[in-house]
Amino acid sequence: AEISALVNYIQPVHFRSFEHADKRRRAYEMSSFVETTALSLLKNDPLDFVKYNKFQLSRVYPKGTRVDSSNFLPQIYWNAGCQLVALNYQTLDTAMQLNLGIFQFNQGHGYLLKPEVLRRDDRVFDPFTQSSVDYIVPATLSLQILSGQFLTDKHVGTYVEVEMYGLPCDTVRREKKFKTKTIQNGINPVFSEEPFVFRQIILPDMAVLRIAAYEEGSRLIGHRVLPVTGLNPGYRHIPLFNVAGQPLPLPCLFVNIEVKDYVPNRLNVYAEALANPIKYQQDILAERTKALEALEDDEGPPELAKEDGDSTSECSSPSRSTLENVHRKTSAKPSTSIGSAGSSHNPGGSASPTPAHRTVSNKSSAGLGNGDERKGSITLSNKDFTPETVEEILEHRSVREKQQELKVKLESLMKKKTKDQSKLEQARASAADKINKSKGKNKNTLNKIVKKFSTSGLDSTYTSTTQGSGTTQELSDNLNKVHETNVQSLEHKYLKDELDLNQRYLDAMFTAAQKFMLKSHAEQLKSLDSLYDKENSEVWQKINSEDKNQNGKHEDHNVSKDDLRKERRERLVKKGFQERVKLKEMYFGRKQELEQAQARRKEELSEEREKREQEIRKYFDTRSQEIKEMFSKVDVVLEEDESNHKDGGSTLL
Numbered sequence: 001a002e003i004s005a006l007v008n009y010i011q012p013v014h015f016r017s018f019e020h021a022d023k024r025r026r027a028y029e030m031s032s033f034v035e036t037t038a039l040s041l042l043k044n045d046p047l048d049f050v051k052y053n054k055f056q057l058s059r060v061y062p063k064g065t066r067v068d069s070s071n072f073l074p075q076i077y078w079n080a081g082c083q084l085v086a087l088n089y090q091t092l093d094t095a096m097q098l099n100l101g102i103f104q105f106n107q108g109h110g111y112l113l114k115p116e117v118l119r120r121d122d123r124v125f126d127p128f129t130q131s132s133v134d135y136i137v138p139a140t141l142s143l144q145i146l147s148g149q150f151l152t153d154k155h156v157g158t159y160v161e162v163e164m165y166g167l168p169c170d171t172v173r174r175e176k177k178f179k180t181k182t183i184q185n186g187i188n189p190v191f192s193e194e195p196f197v198f199r200q201i202i203l204p205d206m207a208v209l210r211i212a213a214y215e216e217g218s219r220l221i222g223h224r225v226l227p228v229t230g231l232n233p234g235y236r237h238i239p240l241f242n243v244a245g246q247p248l249p250l251p252c253l254f255v256n257i258e259v260k261d262y263v264p265n266r267l268n269v270y271a272e273a274l275a276n277p278i279k280y281q282q283d284i285l286a287e288r289t290k291a292l293e294a295l296e297d298d299e300g301p302p303e304l305a306k307e308d309g310d311s312t313s314e315c316s317s318p319s320r321s322t323l324e325n326v327h328r329k330t331s332a333k334p335s336t337s338i339g340s341a342g343s344s345h346n347p348g349g350s351a352s353p354t355p356a357h358r359t360v361s362n363k364s365s366a367g368l369g370n371g372d373e374r375k376g377s378i379t380l381s382n383k384d385f386t387p388e389t390v391e392e393i394l395e396h397r398s399v400r401e402k403q404q405e406l407k408v409k410l411e412s413l414m415k416k417k418t419k420d421q422s423k424l425e426q427a428r429a430s431a432a433d434k435i436n437k438s439k440g441k442n443k444n445t446l447n448k449i450v451k452k453f454s455t456s457g458l459d460s461t462y463t464s465t466t467q468g469s470g471t472t473q474e475l476s477d478n479l480n481k482v483h484e485t486n487v488q489s490l491e492h493k494y495l496k497d498e499l500d501l502n503q504r505y506l507d508a509m510f511t512a513a514q515k516f517m518l519k520s521h522a523e524q525l526k527s528l529d530s531l532y533d534k535e536n537s538e539v540w541q542k543i544n545s546e547d548k549n550q551n552g553k554h555e556d557h558n559v560s561k562d563d564l565r566k567e568r569r570e571r572l573v574k575k576g577f578q579e580r581v582k583l584k585e586m587y588f589g590r591k592q593e594l595e596q597a598q599a600r601r602k603e604e605l606s607e608e609r610e611k612r613e614q615e616i617r618k619y620f621d622t623r624s625q626e627i628k629e630m631f632s633k634v635d636v637v638l639e640e641d642e643s644n645h646k647d648g649g650s651t652l653l
Contacts, residue, residue, distance in 0.1 A: 010057060018048040021056055030057035030084075034064075035072050042080050042127070050118065050125050053081030061086040071095035075165045079127040079206060081118040092243040094210075098165060100245035101225020102208055115205035130169050132202060138262035139204040141228060143255060144195040145180050148213060149237075150250035152186035157216040159183070160253065162196050166207035166228075172198065182216060200262045204228045211253065213240060222251045233257050266541050380531050380586055385524055385594045387601045388517070390608050398512040406505040413501065417494040424490065428483045435475050488631045495627070499620045506616065510609045517605060521598045528594060532587040539579050543572055 015021070015031035033041070038060045041049050052058065060077045062070075066088070073095050074085040087099055106112050117125045117133060125133060132138055145160050152158065159182045164172040172178070178196040183189035201207050209231070212223035222240025240251040263271040273280035393399070547568065 018045060018052050021052055025055050027055060027057075030059060032059045032061065034062075035060055036063055038077060038082070042076070046080065046127050047124065049080050050127060051121075053083065054119060054121060057084065058082045059084040059086065062088060073165070074099055075171075075206075075208070079167055081114055097223060097243065097245065098208060098210065098225055101210070101241075102227060104225075104245070105227050105230050115203065117203075128168060129202065136203060136205075139201045139207075139228065140258075140260050140262045141198040141201060141209070141231070142195045142258040143178075143198075143209070143211075144257075145191045145193050145211075145253060145255055146235075147188060147190045147192075147254045149188055149252050149254065151189065151213050151221050152215060152251075154186055154215065155184075156186055157182040157184045158186050158189050158221065159214055159216075160191065161212050161214065163210040163212075164198055164201075164207060165210065166201065167203050170198075170201050170203065170207050186215070195256070195258070201228060211238060211255075213251065213253065222248050224253075228259070231257050231259055233259050266545075378531070380528075380535055380583065380590060383527075383531060385528060385590065385597075387524065387594070387598050388520055390601065390604045393513050393517050393520075393601075393605065394509075394608075396513065396516045398516060399509050402505055402509040402512055406501065406509075409501055409505070410498065413494065413497060417490070420490055420494075421487070424483065424486055428479065431479055432476065435472055435479065484631060488627065491627045492624070495620060495623055499616070502616050503613070506609070506612055510605070510612075513605060517601065521601075524594060524598075525591070528587070528591055532583070536580060536583060539583065540572075540576055543576050543579060547572055547575075 009028070010030045011026075011028055013029045013031055015033065021031075038058075060082050062072060069088040069091045071087045071091055071093055074087060075098060077085050085099075087096055089096065103110060103112065117123045117136060123134070141164075143162060145162070148158065148160070160180045162178040164170060180191045180193045183191060205228075207228040209226045209228055210223060211226070213221040215221060220243065222242060224238050224240055226238075235254070235256050238253045238255060240248050240253065242248055
């Protein structure tokens, strides 16, 4: 027994209570806890559990119901200062990877020194804290995954996940973990991701970073567990380990690491000023120069006001579109043919504003921008969220491209029409010339000429109307009738082609306009949400600053600091709640106004499209009627000539 007492380092004892252990304070005694008991003690008495582990050893082991030999996260009990956290070594899961990785930091000796806050009796530490710990400066970690080397020889996609384990407020895992995009490359994937930023790490000494590379399908390639205090800033290659904690020969990751002290948002200005005082002084001088611009004399030439007035009068009636002006101009000019009308009139074109209208809109928007700068930063109450007008939407580049395509198509169609008209005229002239040369020949000869003319590539109606016996005059009259019929068919054909072309491109233009409009509306809503989130996050900072200024002026020295602090906290919470309610009401009001304005723009765009379609149909109905009337007059003239010819023939007989 005496010999056993000499070699016995630790004496196991049954745990009774924290008060009983505090009275005894025997460092060589150790109590063992099943994980459920340890977790209950940690949740109910976290401060006493941390204090207990400062003067006595504790061991935590898995519960007996873990028949699958699974493990709990040892980080939970490390945060409370437990010295021995036992795990099932036969299961190489994430918990075992953390255990193997953290003890590799001390060259694999198996022992690590706990942070000072978990060792000193004069320090009080709460493992569930959500704020900074006394005498400990929080850290900010930025990790950028640049590329990987020799991850796998398979033709599969690869990606990287980054997790943080530490205090509950520092832990980033599961759905909150960072993940790169999947790259279809296993040899040397290049991720070039934006840096993954862990904004505030309250207790860096207990924080552990886990980086893991995976194949598609969540198959682990390799991982690495690194304590935050052991990270070396800069560009680094990180070799990967397998699930057993053994180094892999080739796979590694190329990263950029930045570790610095955490600075609250309200103190960023001072931190940047201390880091770069020269730039800070230059920024101050630039701001003062900009502020003085508001007091400078702004004298402009007198012609400017006159020009603005004239431009405003020109665009005082924005409801009248350019298409109506085109109608007025084209209706004043007589149209000689469908080609000239089609080329001069574009029913599917956009109602683009006049140059004067665009100039005024640019000037007005520039003036608004300067006003916003003079007033200060843009806020939820003064930011302009007016949606683009229909004219501005139809002036977008995608819509103008469709207009240009329509113009080119119409020009090509008119060229083709002119070419076909020339062919008809040439064929008619050639046939008339042959008929005139055949005067005095017999009827068989004339029939041969007509048949030859009918089979020379003209319309088949020539053959049906000119075959048979008749005089030269009768054949000429029949030839004229056939020619006019062909010309009329040609006009109707190209008029229909022009109508189809305008309707098709009208659909394409308004589809592009609607796409741009929806994208612009989505960006406006996103900007509104971002502005609301920004101001909502700055409410506490603003109220805190104002209250400090007021509290400094009206400080009562007869009241204790605890009462003042409690009163101030209650006042700030109440005022902050009121301000956030007001801000939320303003946000929903602005959002409702914006959605209503966007809905009106959609209706206006739909009405503009219907208006364009009606104008197209009206224009082509008018042109079709003009063609019918024109050729009906030609038919009357031909009939009169034919009757006169018959009367003259009878008198000659």
